[in-house]
Amino acid sequence: MNWWTRVGRLLPGTREEAASAVEPLPAAAAPSPAVPARDLDALFRVVEVADADFLVGDLFRRRFGTDSFPSTPKxxxxFYRDDAGGLLPLGYVHFEIWEAQAMGGxxxxxxxxxxxxxxxxxxVIRARGGVAELLLGASIALLPRxxxxxxxxVGNKQAEKVDLRVGFRHTGVPHVMVIWRNEPDDAGKAHWLQRVVEYGPF
Incomplete structure (x- = not known):
């Protein structure tokens, strides 16, 4: 069992006198060889976990100003993995599965x-879009087909930009964006958009 699988199951004087008094500088040390950048796959991974509260519950409550944590979604x-194998949970997202739809939040x-x-x-992370884009894109790829x-x-412009980069599109309804996974016809899209609007903010 590899390391990432185990994680997934959890789950900085005079000028002349002065010149003569200066000690000669030591020979410059040879520059250290450049350390090659780590591959993204070696340092960053998005994992579906069962007990997310244990890992990111405090973060969720601090950032959203709530005492609760979502219990039912996926x-x-x-995770960021350092050179020594230590882990930092850098971000979190969830999706509630509802009537063959995934409601992200x-x-x-x-x-x-x-x-x-x-x-x-x-x-390395920024070059691939940043934590939010990588997290959202990878989690969408892990959702049921x-x-x-x-x-x-979507409530702000920065989040909207991230959503657009991972494939979401505007629906014509304020704040509501969608990725059609198994694209319905126009009537089907209108039907599901109305159902989602009735569902309310998520």
Missing amino acids: HFVA GLVIDERLYRRVPASDRD DLIGIWGY
Whole structure:
């Protein structure tokens, strides 16, 4: 069983006198060879977990100002792995499965833990879109293939940009975005959009 599988189951004087008094500088040391950037797959992974509260419950409650934690959805956690094998849970998102739809929510990034990631590894993560984009894209890929739609309720412009980059599209209804997984016809889209609007914010 590899390391990532085990994780998944959890689950910085005079000028002349002065010149003559200066000690000669030691010979410059040869520059250290550049350390190659780590591969993203070696340092970052999104895993579906059962007990997300244990891993990211405090983060969720702190960032959303709540005393509760969602208990029924599918939970996904983004992990950073350091050189020594230590893990930092950098982010979380969940999807409630409802009538062949996945209702996404709760996306949150732990900015405190992210600051502990070495700059070189943060560069690797940013080059691939950043924690939020990687987390959202990977979690969508892990959802069941027989879904009709994957829905997002988007409340700010930054989140909207991330959603668009991973494939969400506007629906014409404020805040509601969708990825059609098994794309219905226009009548089917209108039907499901109305059902989601009736479902309410998620």
